[in-house]
Amino acid sequence: MTLVPIDDPSDPRLDPYRAVRERDLVGRAGLFVAEGEVVLRMLAASRRFAAVSALIVDKRRDKLADLLAALDPDVPVYLVPQAVIDTVAGFEIHRGILALGRRPEPVPADALLAGLPARALVVAAVGIANHDNMGGIFRNAAAFGAAAVLLDPTSCDPLYRKAIRVSVGGVLAMPFARLAAEDDLPDLLARHGFTAFALSPQGSTRLADLARPPRAAVILGAEGPGLPAALLARTHTVRIPMAAGFDSLNVATTSGIVLHRLAEADGLPVS
Template sequence: MRERDLVGRQGRFIVEGEVTLRLLFSGGARFRAESVLLAPERWPGLAPFLRDDDLPVYLAGKDVMSAVTGFPIHRGVLAVGLRGADPAPDALIPPAPAPALVLGLVGLTNHDNVGGLFRNAAAFGADAVLLDAETCDPLYRKAIRVSAGAALTVPFARAPSGTALIDLAERHGLTPLALTPGGAETLEALEPPPRALLLLGTEGPGLPESVMARARRIRIAMAPGFDSLNVATAGAIALHRLAAERLAGI
């Protein structure tokens, strides 16, 4: 079964590993487990929070599990999750005048980058991640794994386009910040706005001009002759800067 059919049409997703499984069970009402598949030696440590009469838990040797999954990278812990209803993007924005930090992803189709950005969003306390229609689903197995489970804990929703994300920012009093090597302002000189939407585009083409034209263009200063960072790395640097005040209070 192709994963895009599982995630996109059936509303299911796969989680692997103990840490991610525990996060699935702590993810609130949006996500829940449909079934769990364990190597027998993993049962004793996980049994205390898997004792739900309505939850099927299957045990199988690792040779059987590898035959099921196709490759031995699951560490003996797999589960099928159900995604539940997707929230509306507007519902995830803290109401003004409260501080807000939202991450907007436009055209990102690499699962590693999306997973890494969710991990960064969780690490720096972003309130939500908003994705346009072209960005890959953060509930793909690899994206969940790379996010260290943050895709199950950071609120996210999908908007039709990058332009729709700008419209949302205007409705909620968020300052849209477009991260681009050609930005007029440097990140280190930026006074972080109390309510911000940080916009990131795919590597190479970057953000569409129609999006950047309605945002403040911000760049990360780099050594002469080089202006490129992996988008997840750039996102981490920018999120850390924008979250500086809230992080100082922790």
Template sequence: MIAPIAIADPDDPRIADYRGVRERDLVGREGRFVAEGLVVLEKLVAAGRHPLRSVLAAEHRVAAVAERLAGLAAEVPVYAASQGVMDAIVGFPIHRGVLGIGERAEPAAEALLDALPAKALVVALQGIANHDNMGGLFRNAAAFGADAVLVGADCCDPLYRKAIRVSVGAALTTPFARTESDLVELLAGRGFEVLALTPGGTERLAELTAAPRQAALFGAEGPGLPEAVLARCRTVRIPMAGGFDSLNVATTSGIVLNRLAELRGAA
């Protein structure tokens, strides 16, 4: 990386991408996204999935950025500002002191699936509207080695700032694609057995067996997956104690993906 570029004026046009972070979260960034913190930026750079466009760091964090993002290309500018100027730019006290702007590079869902190996595990999401849950789902997909995540058009954005943070960067490292197409059709057409998690599922999770290509489909808490979707899947339930019939969807994904990882490791 080249020498940091000092920024003394919060209105400097070179750091326009970082201005009013929360307001911009709401209106969108036209193909760009914000990544917060050095750990997340390291993952972004290491994964090389979405290009990093620039970094803004508080002065006391610049040395750490230089050390831990040493592989940064010279073309990626690193802007340095005092903590006060940085807070004024982003619009709130930014304790982490390191932000980056990334550029979305999402494959088409068909291309993503076509590139998967003969043995593969996919996480498919439908109607996930909460960024905490989205982040947790990606975190678990990464923890249990899912090859890709298929994100239905009715889901929130995995590259929303909070979703990236909750995913501990997994949203930047795990291949994913958004699609308007029917998830089950896309997957079944490529030889995936689609497991749909639902409290009324016909099979217990403990009875599940491995298949070379498996996809685990999760819907929103509350409404869950539509009947028309469930009818085309192998439905699976997690038995629960009396009175409770639903787990948090991210927790559900952790339980299911852990089981699938065990099965696939043993198969």
């Protein structure tokens, strides 16, 4: 491993970590920011994502020895005092662990679906603009063994620092693809033999009554606006019955309820 102690917060090698909170919203050319031990472990183990560097509070070095050893030996690990990581990042990094990862080449949705097994569950996010919800959806997709996540052009970036953190690394574990503007989601799913289930409070089938086809896609829209009527008209619509007068579920929670129901039939191993 390549350990590089740095004491000067103005050291240019720390530039990619400056003002992390503001900059990761506008994106860095080809990079993303990972935060915390669990996420860095998943980055180190990933085949799709490569770590570019890591920034660690020096007093955490010994406890993280196995994690640092799991990184490619050429990846520089900058070791700094707590005050330096806070100054550079622009806010308190309680866990003392940041890393930069490289974004892989985007995979076309068509190619991603074509490569999935005959029995597979995918999630499609339509208009999901909130990073917490995006992270929660990826976390549930990973927990219930989904094979991939599709994102429409208006959904937010799952490789945003907070989305990765909320997903507990699920974003790094779960293959995903963003649809191009000209892609048509129902056509795309049908072409690959996926039955499209669109969640809506007015859905025609109760979730509990749903039969699980071998290839199933769960389509989720944003709280409030929900899914476009034109999309609902071309899919199997599914509802989750709720108490009269309190028809309100968070979209990440909805993903958990639906994926649990559809994954049951797969006899997921208890981990």
